[in-house]
Amino acid sequence: MTTNEASRPSRRGPYAKSTERRQAILVAAHAVFAAHGYRGGSLQDVADHVGMSQTSLLHYFPTKSDLLLAVLDWRDSISGDGTTPPDPEETLIDAVIRQARFNEEIPGVIELYTVLCAESVTDGHPGREFFTERFDRLRRSYAQRFTQLAQEGRLRPGVQPEAAAASLIALWDGIQTQWLLSPKSVDMAGCLRGYLELVVLPE
Amino acid sequence: MTTNEASRPSRRGPYAKSTERRQAILVAAHAVFAAHGYRGGSLQDVADHVGMSQTSLLHYFPTKSDLLLAVLDWRDSISGDGTTPPDPEETLIDAVIRQARFNEEIPGVIELYTVLCAESVTDGHPGREFFTERFDRLRRSYAQRFTQLAQEGRLRPGVQPEAAAASLIALWDGIQTQWLLSPKSVDMAGCLRGYLELVVLPE
DNA sequence: TCAAAATTCGAGTGAGTACTCGAATTTTAT
DNA sequence: ATAAAATTCGAGTACTCACTCGAATTTTGA
Numbered sequence: 001m002t003t004n005e006a007s008r009p010s011r012r013g014p015y016a017k018s019t020e021r022r023q024a025i026l027v028a029a030h031a032v033f034a035a036h037g038y039r040g041g042s043l044q045d046v047a048d049h050v051g052m053s054q055t056s057l058l059h060y061f062p063t064k065s066d067l068l069l070a071v072l073d074w075r076d077s078i079s080g081d082g083t084t085p086p087d088p089e090e091t092l093i094d095a096v097i098r099q100a101r102f103n104e105e106i107p108g109v110i111e112l113y114t115v116l117c118a119e120s121v122t123d124g125h126p127g128r129e130f131f132t133e134r135f136d137r138l139r140r141s142y143a144q145r146f147t148q149l150a151q152e153g154r155l156r157p158g159v160q161p162e163a164a165a166a167s168l169i170a171l172w173d174g175i176q177t178q179w180l181l182s183p184k185s186v187d188m189a190g191c192l193r194g195y196l197e198l199v200v201l202p203e
Numbered sequence: 204m205t206t207n208e209a210s211r212p213s214r215r216g217p218y219a220k221s222t223e224r225r226q227a228i229l230v231a232a233h234a235v236f237a238a239h240g241y242r243g244g245s246l247q248d249v250a251d252h253v254g255m256s257q258t259s260l261l262h263y264f265p266t267k268s269d270l271l272l273a274v275l276d277w278r279d280s281i282s283g284d285g286t287t288p289p290d291p292e293e294t295l296i297d298a299v300i301r302q303a304r305f306n307e308e309i310p311g312v313i314e315l316y317t318v319l320c321a322e323s324v325t326d327g328h329p330g331r332e333f334f335t336e337r338f339d340r341l342r343r344s345y346a347q348r349f350t351q352l353a354q355e356g357r358l359r360p361g362v363q364p365e366a367a368a369a370s371l372i373a374l375w376d377g378i379q380t381q382w383l384l385s386p387k388s389v390d391m392a393g394c395l396r397g398y399l400e401l402v403v404l405p406e
Numbered sequence: 407t408c409a410a411a412a413t414t415c416g417a418g419t420g421a422g423t424a425c426t427c428g429a430a431t432t433t434t435a436t
Numbered sequence: 437a438t439a440a441a442a443t444t445c446g447a448g449t450a451c452t453c454a455c456t457c458g459a460a461t462t463t464t465g466a
Contacts (some may be wrong), residue, residue: 004414015463021413035326039243043454053415054454060413082394118321121314121383123238132384139388154454156401163397166389170377171370172222178326178342178373181335185342186369195368198359198401215441218433224443246424256445257424263443267424413462423452432443 024050024061029071034111037119038068038127065126068116072130075112079103092145093196100172100189110176117173139165146199152199164199171195225263227253229277232270233296237314240322241330266331271319275333278315282306295348296399303375303392313379320376344367349402357404367402374398 028049029033032141043064061067080099090098091186103109120127139162146161155161182202231252235244246267248259264270283302294302306312325331342365349364358364375395382389 011463015412017463018412030225036326037240037242037322039324042452044452055416055456058413059415077205078369085401095463105295115325118380119240119243122240122243122318128384135381135384136388157241158438159397159401163390163394166378166381167374167394167398170381170394172377173376174373174375174377174382175369177324177376178338178369181331181338185339187366191366191370191373193368194362196397198362215434218442220433221442245422247422258426258446259444261425262445265425408466409464410466411462411464412461419454419456421453423450425450426456427447429446430444430465432441434439434441436438436440436450 010172018060021052025052025057025067026071026074030075030112031108033068033116034108035072037115038064038125039119045065057063066088068126069130070128071112075109076134079106079109084150092149093193093200096172096192096196097166097189100192103176104179104188110180114176114180115171135169141165142168147198154203156199156201159199168192168195168199212369213317221263228255228260228263228270230292233278233315234311236271236274237311239325240318241267241328242322247272248268269328273332274315275319277332278312279337282309282312295352296396296403299375299395299399300392301380303395306379307382307391313383317376323386338372341372344368345371352403357406359402359404362402371395371398371402 025046029041032046032049035041036045043057044054044063045059046067054058059069061070079102087095116127117131118126120131142165143162146155146159146164150159150161151153155164175186175191177190179188204370228249232244232249235249235252238244239248247257249270250260253260257299260270264273282305290298320334321331322328345368348361349358349367350351352358353362353364358367378389378391378394382391
């Protein structure tokens, strides 16, 4: 009848500082994976950023892939994944533009997703399932919003909601890559607005 | 007055089989980099694919990054980079669809570009300049074609040629990523056609 | 207080990395 | 034919990698 589900003879929770420590590790790992990718980033590098030994790091995240998945979940949990807009009254186009500008301001977010997403298609990458499910979820979510717009007669005739959903996500990812390579030549928000104004009819 | 420009006292060209050997290395490296990325792929792995020693491989390509750049140039040289359509009479939309289908059929091409392009934004990646210039070139090329269409009155009003160029490229890259993760859920050619039919007016 | 659990880390381990060196072998121009 | 150059590769270098082990230290609940 302990606080935990299993009636183990003896168990205690983590220390008070433990959650902060884990968070500090996630922050550092986020930066390292964004700058070097998963394969290019090392646990030693992450540990150095935190100011702890590599061994201690492995106490919190037993393997490197555990750390990666934790970083991805953590990033989604604090920043939203675009699926759930905070304001249900907000226009789709406004929500997309707002999220695009928000990402632009937080260093490393776009790098992390762009680099890890593409890297995840390689053999045996631990992030593959995460990104596959993420795209599935996003496609369903946006398809639903486009379907709603279609029912209101506000989708340009001939545009299929599912195709528009996949296209919007693709456009978003692709323009982020171009922006990372030459930020001055690319207007992310403008590109997304241009597409949405093409697909969604005004008023 | 030797065949070479520099009047070195003694120089001989490579052996007859040398070009085949280099090509075999490029083929193997293409496969390895497509499957594991640049950082995840090893010279030993490439050498094993070719059936030669790692040391011999380094005789042809002195460093790993030399090999990467050679693979990228080689791929562009045999497959075209989308900039120069073989038939100048071909419609833009037809050319894009044809190239998309072509890429889909050759294993590893889409993997190579998608993985290496995103990886190239990481710190100190040797492919960064290649992809930056590639995007610059592609944007200019497509912007030119869209401008041409605009002059013919066949660009939807309100669409800017430069924005459409960046968007088309972004869409293409982004949809390839989704296709790699779940090929059955994504119709690459359909997605591109959908966008172009939205932007380019018929006839 | 005090013992059990959580945390920390130094010191490895074995495997893999890109790359070097020197020498043997193969090709080729003369 | 023969000598020089091109090619091959075994062996090794110095390094990094993720991860393990065992023991010391710190925190915590009772």
